Amino acid sequence: SRNYAISVIPGDGIGKEVMPEGIRVLERAASLYGFSIDQKWQDFACCDYYAKHGQMMPDDWKAQIGKPDAIFFGAVGWPDTVPDHISLWGSLLQFRREYDQYVNLRPVRLMPGVPCPLVGREPGDIDFWVVRENTEGEYSSVGGKMFPGTDREIVIQETVMTRHGTDRVLRYAFELAATRDRKHVTSATKSNGIAITMPWWDERVEEMAKHYPSVTHDKYHIDILTAQFVLNPDRFDVVVASNLFGDILSDLGPACTGTIGVAPSGNINPDRTAPSLFEPVHGSAPDIAGKGVANPVGQIWSAAMMLEHLGEADAAAAIMRAVETVLAEPGLRTGDLKGKANTEQCGRAIADAL
């Protein structure tokens, strides 16, 4: 029988509250679909490991995590005690890089029961993927300060893009588009203003496109692209973007479909040389943490993406059907969606709907 080793990192704040619901649904899916999961929990978070040891993870974190089939991640961050750039670069962003999870994959899909902030859009109208470069680009650790603390202070940070890193994420986007009905890739650029890296990005897109004659493509500058997400979200199929632009688009997209509270993401190593990591798009949300009211759907949808990645497509599809059933029921969804359920009730409802 199929057995999967899963590293579980709930993290901080509502990460701790939604993770048990993600696990609940995973376990239910396992028993229904004839596989099993071995969980290894880790306390790598601001309010756990960091609070005790002053760093986000032990030096031998890779050995402690071992060689799982995937990592199931909640949300890390507690800015009152650890600045975000310390906590994120010490965990999430480190995983993305060290496990070479070079694709960040996020669906933008209007779901039943999620009130859409855009006029006249119905479930089915908006359904696309954001493919974000996830290891390099604007998220660089190269740079520094000159004349610090003086009026002449200058701060420099380098965006670093490589052909290796760019081509592989573009390839993933074109491959994904080739499997879809509309077979269309939209590239996010800013080659009119960011005049060194982005014109080069455009060239790489054109080169890659040549290998996919059945896939159409176009490009938008990031400024007008964000406008198009609001004005014409039905226009998109696969949107490929650099690390920063993808970060922006994959929060904006879910907002255009109602809430980032239900959005999932996969940090994927397509070559499977290291584990991929699945996490909700939302963060640790200190403002609502501890109340048990967080929406667990982002975590549960991430579980579905993880199962899809592990080859359990039927179980993944079943989870998505259960999520849609529960979202359509005001009594079963959480308060952020004008529902009546708390985190646990919503999670149980999805597990039961399976």
Add this chain to the structure above:
Amino acid sequence: SRNYAISVIPGDGIGKEVMPEGIRVLERAASLYGFSIDQKWQDFACCDYYAKHGQMMPDDWKAQIGKPDAIFFGAVGWPDTVPDHISLWGSLLQFRREYDQYVNLRPVRLMPGVPCPLVGREPGDIDFWVVRENTEGEYSSVGGKMFPGTDREIVIQETVMTRHGTDRVLRYAFELAATRDRKHVTSATKSNGIAITMPWWDERVEEMAKHYPSVTHDKYHIDILTAQFVLNPDRFDVVVASNLFGDILSDLGPACTGTIGVAPSGNINPDRTAPSLFEPVHGSAPDIAGKGVANPVGQIWSAAMMLEHLGEADAAAAIMRAVETVLAEPGLRTGDLKGKANTEQCGRAIADAL
């Protein structure tokens, strides 16, 4: 009597079509409010000067422009013949830098007659300013390629922020907020991911805030900030951002209020050591150029911002009232707003409504 020297640069595409309407309204305002304008037109554009001389502007462009009181700009760009990064860095972006127009000021305001893509928002609900740093930051010309044309290719571009450049735009934002009812500044950051420049930006915001005890402030990471523009646009008063983040937010904001077709901007040198430049947010729009259907409101609203800057506040306010009157009339607004007028008819209607 008050006389203003205005450098007029219509540019390419629809820039050429909306500029005459901007001028029409300016001239009408001048005759009604007792001032005059001296126009000096320049053909600095892809399809004009560049087509003849292979560069966007003559070497002595500063001398040719002289010392106007302001620059009234249409839109530059014609990607079929000149790559955008060449045309923009050879004109618009050069003005911003060489005239030290360090503030890019753009209103986000829901206007009557402009259909809002967001559910349940009415004119009056959304009314804030984006204050964008306009000379440095991510729009840098420092960087380059290593191993070009090979598989090892690496492309680097440096973001450069200075205390001088950052503090002055933050000061402008806090000063602006202090004049408004809500007295609130929102800073766009990304200090969790862009971990060298943006944590420093956050520090500068905190420092500047100390000088404005009557102004409240908060910060959002750019990803969730774009989501908030869609979900809670009524939350904002003055949003201050780096060059790139401000670029994105000032297209997204107008899209959330219906269209970037009516949005204006000021590229302002608050110290008045050189002329400021006023232009619509939209570009040259090659797809609709030549048809006479472009919406002239962005250009006309830019004229109002220019008059405000020149001290003609009454005339500026009158133009805005005329714009609102015309936008509310389907017969007078343009087709992009489901109206029946062409560019010239809409421009004439606004001049007449004055």
